[in-house]
Amino acid sequence: MTKVVPSQIVSFIDRIYPGAKSTPDMPVYSADSAVLGAIIDLADDLPVELLTLSGDDYANYVFGLEAMQAAIDRWNYRGGDDRPRNHDGKSPVYLVREALSKCPDQSPSPQTTELSFISDRQLAESIRLDIDSATDALHRNDFKGATVLSGSAMEALLLWKIQSVGITSPITGMRNNARPSPEEWVLEDYITAAEIRSLIKPDTAKQARLAQNYRNLIHPGRAVRLAQTCNRGTAFGALAAVHLMSPISESGVNSDVHWRRLAQAREPVLGPGQRLRRVRAGAEEKGRGMVRAQR
Numbered sequence: 001m002t003k004v005v006p007s008q009i010v011s012f013i014d015r016i017y018p019g020a021k022s023t024p025d026m027p028v029y030s031a032d033s034a035v036l037g038a039i040i041d042l043a044d045d046l047p048v049e050l051l052t053l054s055g056d057d058y059a060n061y062v063f064g065l066e067a068m069q070a071a072i073d074r075w076n077y078r079g080g081d082d083r084p085r086n087h088d089g090k091s092p093v094y095l096v097r098e099a100l101s102k103c104p105d106q107s108p109s110p111q112t113t114e115l116s117f118i119s120d121r122q123l124a125e126s127i128r129l130d131i132d133s134a135t136d137a138l139h140r141n142d143f144k145g146a147t148v149l150s151g152s153a154m155e156a157l158l159l160w161k162i163q164s165v166g167i168t169s170p171i172t173g174m175r176n177n178a179r180p181s182p183e184e185w186v187l188e189d190y191i192t193a194a195e196i197r198s199l200i201k202p203d204t205a206k207q208a209r210l211a212q213n214y215r216n217l218i219h220p221g222r223a224v225r226l227a228q229t230c231n232r233g234t235a236f237g238a239l240a241a242v243h244l245m246s247p248i249s250e251s252g253v254n255s256d257v258h259w260r261r262l263a264q265a266r267e268p269v270l271g272p273g274q275r276l277r278r279v280r281a282g283a284e285e286k287g288r289g290m291v292r293a294q295r
Contacts, residue, residue, distance in 0.1 A: 003047070003136070004045040004046050004047075005046070005050060005105035005106075006046065006050055006100040006101070006103035006105060007100075007105050008042070009039065009042045009043060009046075009096075009097075009100050010100050010101050012038070012039070013039065013093060013097045014097075016035050017093060020093055020094060020097050021097065023094070024089060024091065024094045025086065025089055025090065026091045026094055027083055027091065028071075028083065028084060028091065028093060029083060030075040030080070030081045033071075033075055036068040036069075036072055036093070037068075037072060039065075039068065039093070039096060040065055040068055040069055043065055043096065050103055050104060050105065051103060052103050052104060053099055053102065057098075057099050057102060058099070060088075060090075060095040060098070061095065061096060061099035061100070063087050063092070063095060064087075064092035064093070064094075064095035064096035064099070065092070065096060067084045067085050067086075067087070067092035067095075068084055068092045068093070068096075070084070070085070071083070071084035071085075106129060106133070123156070123160065126156070127153050127156045127160075130149050130150075130152050130153035130156070131149075131150075131239075131242060133145075133149050134147075134149035134150040134153065134235075134238070134239055135239065137149060137235070138232075138236070138239065141232075143230045143231050143232055143235040146230075146235035146239065147211075147230045147234045147235050147238045150211065150235070150238030150239045150241065151187065151211060151212070151238055153242045154187065154190075154208060154211060154238070154241055154242050154245065155187050155190060157242065157245045158190035158193075158194050158199075158208075158245065159182060159183070159185075159190060161194055161199045161200070161245075162182050162190060162194060162197075162199065163182060165197060165199065167182060167193060167197065168181070168182065169181070169182075170189070170193075171193055171196060171197070172196075173192065173196045174189055174192050174193060174196070175188070175189065175192070187208075187212045188209075188212060191208045191209055191212065200244075203244070204241070204244040204245060207237070207240055207241040208241045208244075208245070210237050210241070211237055211240075211241035211242075
């Protein structure tokens with residue numbers, strides 16, 4: 001399934017209704033039913049983590065979608081050309097557009113490791129976004145993207161670990177020409193320093209070095225020399241190295257605990273590439289009213 005992001009829906013609305021942004025009470029009629037239906041379908045396909053709305057913004061967003069759907073149902077079953085109900089002097093199209101314009105196009109999935117052990121939340125969210133983007137790239141068979149993004153997340157995690165123990169310059173055992181500051185090191189230096197100081201386990205260091213070689217394949221010269229390219233194996237290998245660096249993974253905690261807790265809470269468990277989709281009560285195929293998981 002093609003990934004839908006908030007700016008895509010905002011852009012769609014602006015193309016059809018150029019005055020939507022500056023006309024809160026923008027009128028729409030039965031001839032617009034196909035456009036309103038498209039807006040609803042696109043909104044249904046938004047990943048949940050991108051809907052960063054709360055309070056009145058979220059209430060207005062839901063009202064806008066429901067008002068559009070109610071108008072479509074009324075036009076289909078009763079006829080007429082009544083306008084959809086407005087809220088606070090604003091049309092449903094305006095409300096949806098206004099809400100989605102406040103949402104990001106990228107945000108870590110709730111299933112991505114929280115990295116709660118990193119006190120700098122801005123850094124943690126940046127790394128989470130790289131991990132989430134790498135995972136998403138893997139699901140889309142973008143193996144080069146998954147490999148590169150995993151390498152980026154791995155470098156950031158290792159740098160954080162190194163700085164957190166007070167390492168500010170090359171240590172004994174590293175290559176002689178390592179740069180003076182950790183911020184200037186390359187992945188090889190981070191792995192070596194972390195292994196020497198026992199910040200990562202030997203098996204983790206081994207996997208990280210394999211991932212380092214995978215990431216080097218982004219350089220055409222190396223790929224040609226080694227007759228290799230980024231593929232599913234390199235992407236999985238790089239992602240594995242990232243997850244091995246998490247204290248949760250190294251403590252031996254089974255990730256199945258997460259899924260058992262979701263099951264006990266009677267929450268839907270989403271697999272790779274799945275998202276929540278609202279289903280309208282009484283609808284045969286889709287709409288709003290209840291929640292189900294759909295690939």
